[in-house]
Amino acid sequence: MTGMLSKGARARHGSVPVVLIVLLVLFIVAGLLAIGEGARAALRHGLITGAAVTAFGLFFLSFPLAVLGLLMRARREERQREERRQADPARPWNWRDDFVTGIVHPESDPATGFAAGFSLFWAAAASAGGWAGVREFRQTHNWRFLIALVFPAVGAALLLWSAARVRRWFWYRRSVLRLERTPAEIGGWIQGGIFVPRRLEPLDGFQVSLTCSRRIRDADGDTDESVLWQDRVCVPGAASSYPEAQTRISVSIPIPEDCEPWDDETPDRQVVWQLRVTAKIPGAPRLDQVFDAPVFRTRPEDPDRGREALPDGFLRAPAQVVPPARPHVRIEPAAGGAVFLFPAAGGRKSLFAFMIGAGLTLGFAWWMGKLGVPLIFSVALAAFGLVPTLVFLWSGAGEVRIFIGAHGVELVYGLLGFRKSWKSAPGEVLEAGISVLGSQPNQPFHTILLRRRKLKPLWVLAPLADRSEAEWIASEINRRL
Numbered sequence: 001m002t003g004m005l006s007k008g009a010r011a012r013h014g015s016v017p018v019v020l021i022v023l024l025v026l027f028i029v030a031g032l033l034a035i036g037e038g039a040r041a042a043l044r045h046g047l048i049t050g051a052a053v054t055a056f057g058l059f060f061l062s063f064p065l066a067v068l069g070l071l072m073r074a075r076r077e078e079r080q081r082e083e084r085r086q087a088d089p090a091r092p093w094n095w096r097d098d099f100v101t102g103i104v105h106p107e108s109d110p111a112t113g114f115a116a117g118f119s120l121f122w123a124a125a126a127s128a129g130g131w132a133g134v135r136e137f138r139q140t141h142n143w144r145f146l147i148a149l150v151f152p153a154v155g156a157a158l159l160l161w162s163a164a165r166v167r168r169w170f171w172y173r174r175s176v177l178r179l180e181r182t183p184a185e186i187g188g189w190i191q192g193g194i195f196v197p198r199r200l201e202p203l204d205g206f207q208v209s210l211t212c213s214r215r216i217r218d219a220d221g222d223t224d225e226s227v228l229w230q231d232r233v234c235v236p237g238a239a240s241s242y243p244e245a246q247t248r249i250s251v252s253i254p255i256p257e258d259c260e261p262w263d264d265e266t267p268d269r270q271v272v273w274q275l276r277v278t279a280k281i282p283g284a285p286r287l288d289q290v291f292d293a294p295v296f297r298t299r300p301e302d303p304d305r306g307r308e309a310l311p312d313g314f315l316r317a318p319a320q321v322v323p324p325a326r327p328h329v330r331i332e333p334a335a336g337g338a339v340f341l342f343p344a345a346g347g348r349k350s351l352f353a354f355m356i357g358a359g360l361t362l363g364f365a366w367w368m369g370k371l372g373v374p375l376i377f378s379v380a381l382a383a384f385g386l387v388p389t390l391v392f393l394w395s396g397a398g399e400v401r402i403f404i405g406a407h408g409v410e411l412v413y414g415l416l417g418f419r420k421s422w423k424s425a426p427g428e429v430l431e432a433g434i435s436v437l438g439s440q441p442n443q444p445f446h447t448i449l450l451r452r453r454k455l456k457p458l459w460v461l462a463p464l465a466d467r468s469e470a471e472w473i474a475s476e477i478n479r480r481l
Helices: 018-045 047-087 097-101 110-140 143-172 348-370 375-397 467-480
Strands: 176-179 189-196 206-217 223-235 237-239 247-254 269-279 287-292 330-334 337-342 399-405 408-415 418-424 429-440 443-452 458-464
Touching: 018 047, 110 143, 143 287, 189 206, 189 269, 189 287, 206 247, 223 247, 223 429, 337 467, 399 458, 399 467, 408 458, 429 467, 443 467, 458 467
Parallel strands: none
Antiparallel strands: 176 189, 189 247, 206 223, 206 269, 237 247, 269 287, 330 337, 337 399, 399 408, 408 418, 429 443, 443 458
């Protein structure tokens, strides 16, 4: 949460969302009512009962007070930044202390604090509900009240999940990125090291990626992030000469000349650079940290040098790519061209998990109907169960094809006999590139992106875990266009 409110003082880019204000008001009202009820309970039923209800009310009040404190801190940091902006408007890298010193701390993960607070709140409330359900079962011998024990079980799982996140934060909380030169120059290199206060020996080295992203915020406050450029390297860990750190992860990545510099001044359209390091560590939490990277253009730009405008998220594929040893995508000859056959969209490894999720959801909806629960709840749960069912079908039976021939390019999606296609006339598709479609904790997924003349790019929704294979497919498509 600190990263959302105070990192770079982004609160100045807009007012506090109305939803957040309403949520804070509800928490404050609930907390005050609970404290008042606790005072009355202490007078009527004893101090222990009153203290328990009062503690519940204080817990409700702690959330809005923490948010208000973070907002006040963000405002204070923004005032300091505004003073620096007015003192040195031509050099935006001097507006942040970490960019000036070249010592950048990792972005805080808002989900860690939220996970701890929410899991504790859920566990406390679910335990009370479970206890009430067991008490009713003992009095009535109606086993349906034991359904309330599902919520404490979910609370236990949430506690384990939050404990894992807190443990990872505790292990790597004092990591730092030290840059040899700040800021990093467009057309130059970003060089330095990530220092970790623990001795780390990863299984497959450290995966270090540098990403330039554009964040666009719409009128509803939703932010859409697209990747403009990305590079990833694998580096080994080495002993550190710094006394406060035991592992040094070297950082040395070239930055192309045609990239955009860091720019977070426009509220609804920002360009940010981030350095991310991930690794699997035996006997330790997985390393996954993100650092803001000060990448700017310090030299004056040549006004006569033209640049080609590429779509957001479009990464050009290399001209020469070595084919993978065991490609997942097949290339077969077709009448007057070639066809690219992509594997099932979700990958067959996820079939079992999706099948279990769909079965449990639909089965529980049927069981609720048999117990006499209002029909609207069973219908809502069954509708929700359709999501894993459709994903299950798409993962196992979905197909994605790209036809390239004399009549142009055709992208086809198929599922159980249903087909949907997009056709482009000859010469309309200019080139194929790759884009980051999404990511798991330690593995980004890439997809093919077809750049078209005077039209929006065409996404090929078939994720590939191997970037080299995605680049190979893009280069093969370009060779046939």
